[in-house]
Amino acid sequence: MNLVYLCPQFPPNYSPFCSCLKALGVNVLGIGVGSTESLTQEIRDSLATYYMVDDLHNYESLLKACGYFTHQYGKIDRLESHNEYWLATDAKLRQDFNIKGLKPDDMRFIRRKSGMKEIFRKAGIKVAPGKVVHTLAEAEGIIKEAGYPVVAKPDDGVGALHTFKIHDKEELLSFIEKKPEHDYIMEGFVKGTILSFDGLTDRDGNIIFYTAHTFSQGIMEVVNKCPTQALVWKNNEDLTEDELSAQRQVGSVEVTPRSLSGPEEATSIRIMKDGPIVVEGKFKIIGSDEQVLKPSAMTSFCRCGASRNMPYCDGTHRKIDFMDQSPEHGE
Numbered sequence: 220m221n222l223v224y225l226c227p228q229f230p231p232n233y234s235p236f237c238s239c240l241k242a243l244g245v246n247v248l249g250i251g252v253g254s255t256e257s258l259t260q261e262i263r264d265s266l267a268t269y270y271m272v273d274d275l276h277n278y279e280s281l282l283k284a285c286g287y288f289t290h291q292y293g294k295i296d297r298l299e300s301h302n303e304y305w306l307a308t309d310a311k312l313r314q315d316f317n318i319k320g321l322k323p324d325d326m327r328f329i330r331r332k333s334g335m336k337e338i339f340r341k342a343g344i345k346v347a348p349g350k351v352v353h354t355l356a357e358a359e360g361i362i363k364e365a366g367y368p369v370v371a372k373p374d375d376g377v378g379a380l381h382t383f384k385i386h387d388k389e390e391l392l393s394f395i396e397k398k399p400e401h402d403y404i405m406e407g408f409v410k411g412t413i414l415s416f417d418g419l420t421d422r423d424g425n426i427i428f429y430t431a432h433t434f435s436q437g438i439m440e441v442v443n444k445c446p447t448q449a450l451v452w453k454n455n456e457d458l459t460e461d462e463l464s465a466q467r468q469v470g471s472v473e474v475t476p477r478s479l480s481g482p483e484e485a486t487s488i489r490i491m492k493d494g495p496i497v498v499e500g501k502f503k504i505i506g507s508d509e510q511v512l513k514p515s516a517m518t519s520f521c522r523c524g525a526s527r528n529m530p531y532c533d534g535t536h537r538k539i540d541f542m543d544q545s546p547e548h549g550e
């Protein structure tokens with residue numbers, strides 16, 4: 220059996236995928252950026268061949284790699300990667316080389332929230348009311364059914380850059396006016412416990428492994444409430460050229476505990492424009508009773524005086540439109 224494995228460097232904890240396949244007699248054929256030396260020893264020992272390309276976004280070079288494998292080993296039986304970013308690329312290669320598995324047409328149900336909703340509905344699972352909206356009238360149709368608030372998010376992809384919680388007509392009009400070009404799905408906001416259910420089935424659909432997690436908060440709430448805007452979320456399609464370039468470098472450097480943590484840096488105190496004071500580094504916060512309140516690596520302290528969680532910033536400065544008195548502020 221021949222299995223092509225795209226981007227074997229990432230995620231690094233998936234090395235056993237290759238070594239276990241090899242132990243089962245599978246030819247694991249890797250395609251990635253970065254030299255052979257950038258692979259861990261376990262992966263290097265597991266791959267029958269590693270084909271280096273200059274850029275995994277360059278589809279022509281992926282075609283060449285798969286053509287080479289077919290010539291050397293015969294028909295490719297499976298093609299996988301363990302990075303959601305490459306789902307569509309995997310599907311296209313499977314179609315072009317007639318490999319079993321998800322094809323581009325299946326992406327509608329895998330990547331598009333509206334497609335997933337259809338699958339859930341067919342399976343009898345209750346879903347939030349909603350659909351893709353292009354116009355104000357369509358959005359108002361959803362709101363009539365679901366009521367405010369509603370959530371609007373890009374229909375295609377993972378993550379949630381430009382995800383909006385819309386509470387009233389004013390916010391709705393502003394959303395419609397500024398809405399990016401791509402499709403948006405609008406759904407009624409459902410309050411409740413977020414529970415994930417992920418797993419693996421065998422080829423007959425029997426569950427052989429699963430995990431379930433309960434989330435204390437939705438990711439949208441965590442990111443949107445971040446008082447310093449230090450947390451952001453993005454669709455893979457919305458990555459900047461710098462971020463794409465950084466992705467391309469993954470695997471071409473050895474990531475060691477030291478390179479992850481970086482050198483010890485001095486504590487820094489930054490005054491955010493129209494916002495809190497952010498202290499970052501190694502420090503302790505000691506209360507008036509001499510108790511350590513919060514050992515921390517990064518904390519935002521309120522500068523506007525309106526936080527309901529003093530001395531910390533809780534984001535209220537944005538609600539009250541706090542502005543710096545002095546034009547001189549550092550960041």
Ligand code: FES
Binds near residue numbers: 523525531533534536
């Ligand atoms: S500075 Fe953020 S709540 Fe005061």
